[in-house]
Amino acid sequence: xxxxxxxxxxxxxxRGQQVTLRCSPKSGHDTVSWYQQALGQGPQFIFQYYEExxxxxxxxxxxxxxxxxxxxxxxxxxxxxxxxxxALYLCASSLTRAEAxxxxxxxxxxx
Amino acid sequence: xxxxxQSPEALRLQEGESSSLNCSYTVSGLRGLFxxxxxxxxxxxxxxxxxxxxxxxEKERLKATLTKKESFLHITAPKPEDSATYLCAVxxxxxxxxxxxxxxxxxxx
Numbered sequence: 512x513x514x515x516x517x518x519x520x521x522x523x524x525x526r527g528q529q530v531t532l533r534c535s536p537k538s539g540h541d542t543v544s545w546y547q548q549a550l551g552q553g554p555q556f557i558f559q560y561y562e563e564x565x566x567x568x569x570x571x572x573x574x575x576x577x578x579x580x581x582x583x584x585x586x587x588x589x590x591x592x593x594x595x596x597x598a599l600y601l602c603a604s605s606l607t608r609a610e611a612x613x614x615x616x617x618x619x620x621x622x
Numbered sequence: 623x624x625x626x627x628q629s630p631e632a633l634r635l636q637e638g639e640s641s642s643l644n645c646s647y648t649v650s651g652l653r654g655l656f657x658x659x660x661x662x663x664x665x666x667x668x669x670x671x672x673x674x675x676x677x678x679x680e681k682e683r684l685k686a687t688l689t690k691k692e693s694f695l696h697i698t699a700p701k702p703e704d705s706a707t708y709l710c711a712v713x714x715x716x717x718x719x720x721x722x723x724x725x726x727x728x729x730x731x
Contacts, residue, residue: 515665544718553626553709553721554666567717601665610656611719613665 513538515604515614523620524592532587532617536604543585544611545577546601554601560585589619597621624649628710628722635729638699643725645710646692654713655693657686659706660724666709700729 516535524530536543542561546554556569560579579585583604589596597620603611625648635641645655654673658666670679672688679686683704685696695708707724714720 517665546721551723553628553711553723556718556720559717561717569718599663603665610654610668610671612668613658616663616665618663 515602515612517600517602517614517617519617520615521618521620523622525622526592526594528592529588529590530592530619532589532600532602532619534585534587534602534604534614536583536585536602537612540604540606540612541583542605543579543583544603544605545585545587546603547571548599548601548616550598557587592621594621624712624714624720626710626712626720626722628708628725630725631723632726633728635697635700635727637701637729637731640696640698640700642697643695643708643727644692645695645722647710647712649712649714649720651714652712653715655688656711656713656719657684657693657695658709658711660709661706669708697727700727702729702731705729 518533544559545557548554557571558568559566563579574590576588599616601616602614605611627646629644657669660666670686675690683698687694707726709724711719711721
């Protein structure tokens with residue numbers, strides 16, 4: 512079992528650009544959540560996808576959007592990047608409302 | 623507003639020196655509390671789920687307990703490889719999980 516996999520592992524973008532991060536959930540999991548983790552902070556909930564629909568969104572602007580595919584994999588898109596978007600982006604998968612398992616994260620640096 | 627607070631922010635122990643990490647929460651209705659371990663630059667690794675006050679879970683040198691207002695992660699005779707950030711998170715029955723800022727644990731040989 513490969514667990515939750517995320518790509519890429521590291522990314523450097525320029526202010527104003529757009530970025531797409533990808534996540535493959537743990538085998539058998541149907542729910543994907545995305546989190547943003549700033550240095551020294553706990554993960555902050557961005558949104559959750561289930562059955563290709565966004566179920567709930569945290570306190571993030573519309574520049575953050577996502578998608579879930581029929582195979583349960585997911586993408587996180589961020590438009591008009593700001594310096595403050597630099598963080599570790601984490602994907603977590605779960606089976607309905609059970610405990611979540613995280614990927615290794617994508618380190619995004621905006622310059 | 624739902625809130626999760628972890629203390630201390632950082633904890634330095636000698637190898638073999640047992641201690642406890644605290645996670646206090648103010649939420650509208652706790653449905654589950656999770657503990658995770660996170661190594662630098664990596665994603666959190668799931669440790670325990672606790673669902674009701676009085677519940678306890680153990681794994682190697684770690685033991686998690688839950689009351690109506692807080693949870694403790696007890697570390698018995700820690701080793702240097704236990705050094706990591708320990709995160710607490712609460713689930714209130716919705717679709718999101720609220721994390722604390724974590725406790726950074728350093729264990730010196």
